Amino acid sequence: MPVGNATEIIRFSAFEVDLRAGELRKNGAKIKLQQQPFQILALMLQCPGKIVTREDLRRELWPQDTFVDFDHSLNAAIARLRDALGESADRPVFVETLARRGYRFNCPLLAPAPSPDAAPDGTSPDTTSLKPTRAPISRAFPVARIAAAAILGASLLAAGALTWARFSSRYFPEAPPHIQSIAVLPLENLSHEADQDYFSDGMTSAIISSVSTVRPLRVISRTSTARYKGTRKSLPEIAKELHVDAVIEGSVLRAGDRVRIDVELIEAATDKQLWSESYERPLGDVLKLHSELAQAIADKVQIRLAPQQTAKLQAAQAVNKDAYESYLRGRYYSVLMQSYSQNLIAQQYYQKAVQQDPVFALAYAGLGDSYLVSGSFRRLSPGTAGRYGREYLDKALQLDPSLTEAHASLGYWNWRYEWNWAQADAEFRRAIEGNPSNLDAHESYAWFLGWSGRRDEASAEIALMRKLDPALPLRCNDEAGLHYHSREYEAMKQAGLKGTELNSADWVDHYFVGVANFALGETSNALNEFQKASDLSDGDLDPLAALAFTHASLGHRSAALKILEGMQHPVTGQYVSPYMLAVIWAGLGDKTRAFQLLEKSYAEKSTDLVYFIKADFRLDSLRADPRFQDLLRRVAPPGIAR
Numbered sequence: 001m002p003v004g005n006a007t008e009i010i011r012f013s014a015f016e017v018d019l020r021a022g023e024l025r026k027n028g029a030k031i032k033l034q035q036q037p038f039q040i041l042a043l044m045l046q047c048p049g050k051i052v053t054r055e056d057l058r059r060e061l062w063p064q065d066t067f068v069d070f071d072h073s074l075n076a077a078i079a080r081l082r083d084a085l086g087e088s089a090d091r092p093v094f095v096e097t098l099a100r101r102g103y104r105f106n107c108p109l110l111a112p113a114p115s116p117d118a119a120p121d122g123t124s125p126d127t128t129s130l131k132p133t134r135a136p137i138s139r140a141f142p143v144a145r146i147a148a149a150a151i152l153g154a155s156l157l158a159a160g161a162l163t164w165a166r167f168s169s170r171y172f173p174e175a176p177p178h179i180q181s182i183a184v185l186p187l188e189n190l191s192h193e194a195d196q197d198y199f200s201d202g203m204t205s206a207i208i209s210s211v212s213t214v215r216p217l218r219v220i221s222r223t224s225t226a227r228y229k230g231t232r233k234s235l236p237e238i239a240k241e242l243h244v245d246a247v248i249e250g251s252v253l254r255a256g257d258r259v260r261i262d263v264e265l266i267e268a269a270t271d272k273q274l275w276s277e278s279y280e281r282p283l284g285d286v287l288k289l290h291s292e293l294a295q296a297i298a299d300k301v302q303i304r305l306a307p308q309q310t311a312k313l314q315a316a317q318a319v320n321k322d323a324y325e326s327y328l329r330g331r332y333y334s335v336l337m338q339s340y341s342q343n344l345i346a347q348q349y350y351q352k353a354v355q356q357d358p359v360f361a362l363a364y365a366g367l368g369d370s371y372l373v374s375g376s377f378r379r380l381s382p383g384t385a386g387r388y389g390r391e392y393l394d395k396a397l398q399l400d401p402s403l404t405e406a407h408a409s410l411g412y413w414n415w416r417y418e419w420n421w422a423q424a425d426a427e428f429r430r431a432i433e434g435n436p437s438n439l440d441a442h443e444s445y446a447w448f449l450g451w452s453g454r455r456d457e458a459s460a461e462i463a464l465m466r467k468l469d470p471a472l473p474l475r476c477n478d479e480a481g482l483h484y485h486s487r488e489y490e491a492m493k494q495a496g497l498k499g500t501e502l503n504s505a506d507w508v509d510h511y512f513v514g515v516a517n518f519a520l521g522e523t524s525n526a527l528n529e530f531q532k533a534s535d536l537s538d539g540d541l542d543p544l545a546a547l548a549f550t551h552a553s554l555g556h557r558s559a560a561l562k563i564l565e566g567m568q569h570p571v572t573g574q575y576v577s578p579y580m581l582a583v584i585w586a587g588l589g590d591k592t593r594a595f596q597l598l599e600k601s602y603a604e605k606s607t608d609l610v611y612f613i614k615a616d617f618r619l620d621s622l623r624a625d626p627r628f629q630d631l632l633r634r635v636a637p638p639g640i641a642r
Contacts, residue, residue, distance in 0.1 A: 239268030
């Protein structure tokens, strides 16, 4: 590549290419362009009007020892280059495609911009001329003497530059980037095949998890960064919206049993590339790859890892490639997690992963959590869900005692299944201490704290979640849930309404609006909201029971009984929560049946009973009864004397 002031900046049309800085600018404004498209442009600019063959590009950018799907990668890089230049393949302005041969840059180059002292008379020469310029050689100085003088001058300049570089690096070292927060943007899927999205999304999530171990670095959650998949926004814009100091972006390509990840770290304030690297590994070594990446990020932002952090990163093990493939597919559906059906698919993939690799801790953690979620969806009995959930979580922690995902799920198990509040609190704290950027752990802990009556601590957790998930700053579900346990119905209604505005398909916000409407005397509106929640919930019994209860309260006894009849005779093998049947009988005024079912809930250690008994508006008609007070003392949630 030519160097020197005249060739470091190459100009054409409204564009200029800064070869030293690796930047493409249009009318002075920097245009986002990744490394490989920029290198292709730089190669073509060395010989404008001439063909740069595909073989030339392969040799320069993808050496023979580099694993890559060359055709996919080159086509993707050319497409990104065209996009940056504002042209299309069918109507090229700058880059011409020559089928099966290569590419040609067809736009004339402009003369280099003159230095300030280029015109002694103070005038500016015409810089728009398309003709190449060359300074005249004085007859008084033969070419050889000019060359010798040039060599001598260049040597002196080089020596001076080297001396200054050594002096300045010693006495005026460049200040390290001040980076305390970071966002990992969705990796680009270079295969451009939709059925591989699970792989690129899963790899993005895995990188976020690995980088999150670098404390005290704050790492933005995937729910926020996922919104920028395929975005045209600039990195400074994204960083400003997410309130981060730096951004990691890159691409992933999987071919057969190998994977290649290209990543770069960009400082948000300057849009300057701080670091870039390519990782190429067998699929089975991908966990080690993620640990190497996290260590490299820590080194670059000058965070000194604690010995236990370093040990955890270095302890990353190889994994069966087929098991990792199954795990990524399971993780893909776990992240969606909007219905029981998606949880069931995730559970099946996790089960497959542990069969393929019996020592894969992450897969056991995912499998254990999926069983607990099945219990929360009321598709398995508390005994079955809790037993399998605990078994697989224990196995995960035997394989990796520091696995924060497993500790967070174990906190939930102790809370909802074991009724051990002190141990639940300890497990949630351990998960958060191990990974302060784990949004799922913060969210579960916030709900636990709100349920426990520790309102200020729950609010603090929600505030932390806003920082980790700034693209969804309101956390409507979480705020409404906190107000639910505090019986703050007007505030609950406002949070729920805001949630329905942001996502009308989320049944939980409709449910909370319904609860608030009922408590505030707006019973008809409550009925409408519970109907919406039930329709959207993929068969969850909680909003359905609330719908039946509200029908009963309005005197629609036949409608309530019809719902009750359907719940009592579900699809074969489906668990029916006795607690949800109890609240309907309470609404129908049959206290005897209601208490019988509540006692059945207590006998099976129902997750519903422990969660709802303190604040459920549907049980208010029973609270003065001595039988209810006795039950409340036996369940003994925080704040209730044993």
